[in-house]
Amino acid sequence: MSEPFTPTERTRVVREPQRGVYDRETLYRILDEGLVCHVGFCADGQPFVIPTLYARIGDAVYFHGSAASRMLRELDSGIPACVNVTLVDGLVLARSAFHHSMNYRSVVAFGTARKINDPDQKTEALRVISEHLIRGRWDEVRVPSEKELKATAVLEFTIEEASAKVRTGPPLDDEEDYALPVWAGVLPLTTTPGQPIPDSRLAEKTAVPAYIRHYRNGIK
Amino acid sequence: MSEPFTPTERTRVVREPQRGVYDRETLYRILDEGLVCHVGFCADGQPFVIPTLYARIGDAVYFHGSAASRMLRELDSGIPACVNVTLVDGLVLARSAFHHSMNYRSVVAFGTARKINDPDQKTEALRVISEHLIRGRWDEVRVPSEKELKATAVLEFTIEEASAKVRTGPPLDDEEDYALPVWAGVLPLTTTPGQPIPDSRLAEKTAVPAYIRHYRNGIK
Numbered sequence: 452m453s454e455p456f457t458p459t460e461r462t463r464v465v466r467e468p469q470r471g472v473y474d475r476e477t478l479y480r481i482l483d484e485g486l487v488c489h490v491g492f493c494a495d496g497q498p499f500v501i502p503t504l505y506a507r508i509g510d511a512v513y514f515h516g517s518a519a520s521r522m523l524r525e526l527d528s529g530i531p532a533c534v535n536v537t538l539v540d541g542l543v544l545a546r547s548a549f550h551h552s553m554n555y556r557s558v559v560a561f562g563t564a565r566k567i568n569d570p571d572q573k574t575e576a577l578r579v580i581s582e583h584l585i586r587g588r589w590d591e592v593r594v595p596s597e598k599e600l601k602a603t604a605v606l607e608f609t610i611e612e613a614s615a616k617v618r619t620g621p622p623l624d625d626e627e628d629y630a631l632p633v634w635a636g637v638l639p640l641t642t643t644p645g646q647p648i649p650d651s652r653l654a655e656k657t658a659v660p661a662y663i664r665h666y667r668n669g670i671k
Numbered sequence: 672m673s674e675p676f677t678p679t680e681r682t683r684v685v686r687e688p689q690r691g692v693y694d695r696e697t698l699y700r701i702l703d704e705g706l707v708c709h710v711g712f713c714a715d716g717q718p719f720v721i722p723t724l725y726a727r728i729g730d731a732v733y734f735h736g737s738a739a740s741r742m743l744r745e746l747d748s749g750i751p752a753c754v755n756v757t758l759v760d761g762l763v764l765a766r767s768a769f770h771h772s773m774n775y776r777s778v779v780a781f782g783t784a785r786k787i788n789d790p791d792q793k794t795e796a797l798r799v800i801s802e803h804l805i806r807g808r809w810d811e812v813r814v815p816s817e818k819e820l821k822a823t824a825v826l827e828f829t830i831e832e833a834s835a836k837v838r839t840g841p842p843l844d845d846e847e848d849y850a851l852p853v854w855a856g857v858l859p860l861t862t863t864p865g866q867p868i869p870d871s872r873l874a875e876k877t878a879v880p881a882y883i884r885h886y887r888n889g890i891k
Contacts, residue, residue: 461717466739487773489709489755489757491718491753497781499718499753500720519686530716531718532718533711537722544805544808548809548812548813553706553707584771585764585771588771621870628813629872633877634869634873634877634879636873638867639865639867640706640864642860642861645761645861647858648857649854650842650855650856651841652844652855654850
């Protein structure tokens with residue numbers, strides 16, 4: 452068991468404090484299930500929120516993009532950043548409009564990001580992102596060339612503080628509303644893979660790999 | 672046809688400019704399909720990214736929370752805000768690691784938010800959020816009481832500038848990589864409803880409503 456995160460001014464869950472979670476295992480599981488994180492930063496007082504693919508190892512979150520990306524250059528200057536990953540688990544239907552809710556798991560992490568310059572570390576971070584998204588893929592594909600590596604910026608964001616907010620379970624109605632003749636409960640929502648669409652230029656007899664046929668994100 | 676958004680310093684898609692979309696209809700469709708938006712703002716140079724439910728009418732995005740919410744109070748002071756909605760449509764598997772991608776539709780909108788004080792406008796905005804998430808629900812449930820309305824803050828965020836970034840279609844590999852004997856294509860991903868879970872205190876013979884049995888978000 453690793454240490455839980457210490458709640459701070461920035462991370463303590465104030466609204467609905469019973470939904471606040473600080474233990475690293477839970478936060479790691481949420482981060483490891485998401486596909487896209489939302490990265491926030493300020494430039495001249497203007498907030499930017501940009502979605503990006505990512506992966507987590509320990510308290511590090513890796514993301515990448517074009518070496519010319521404005522966002523990655525801004526972040527590499529060491530400014531404060533915020534990373535959010537939100538998983539939607541279901542719609543919660545109560546008898547009153549007021550008590551409707553969503554079941555979700557969401558991590559907010561604060562820290563700073565730095566560019567990885569060493570080519571081997573960079574390739575390793577790209578492998579980690581690739582394996583986070585599609586486990587088993589990296590070993591089958593052509594790895595990045597030197598030129599491709601140079602065109603790619605990879606950032607390591609270090610989580611300094613973080614918390615999660617988690618809601619699960621049925622609706623919680625006011626006692627007098629339970630008698631209302633209205634359906635209540637939870638409609639689960641999941642991210643589901645469809646039928647793989649083969650590329651039109653696929654070499655003949657190239658089978659769909661097992662990691663795609665049985666794709667599930669977040670299962671490590 | 673309404674006017675497209677004018678690309679600005681903040682919204683012009685610089686990386687992969689062919690993915691940049693500015694016409695209002697496309698942006699509206701993306702905003703109308705999402706369930707959760709990510710709201711970004713800066714407080715003392717610190718960025719915050721918070722997920723929240725929302726709905727759009729014209730260039731207004733509505734979201735709500737506790738009247739005591741820090742985020743909503745911060746935003747109501749008129750500081751610059753950024754709203755992002757990202758829809759993940761699929762994983763794009765190329766023959767090279769470098770050309771892997773994701774099919775997605777993402778809107779970044781800049782503007783400011785203000786609290787709605789008029790109780791009727793507030794109730795109407797809550798109805799709009801409810802109908803955005805579960806069309807048909809509002810007319811069946813107990814509407815907010817005066818006390819509940821007071822405990823709820825509803826903000827109207829006005830989109831001043833916005834753009835979308837959209838990727839669709841197959842992987843685009845380097846010409847020499849097409850000969851590689853590796854599967855390539857797209858794995859579609861969708862948000863899918865599961866079996867509704869009835870609340871344990873459901874009044875007898877309360878049927879699952881059609882809007883839940885046939886639930887699809889974003890279909891207006």
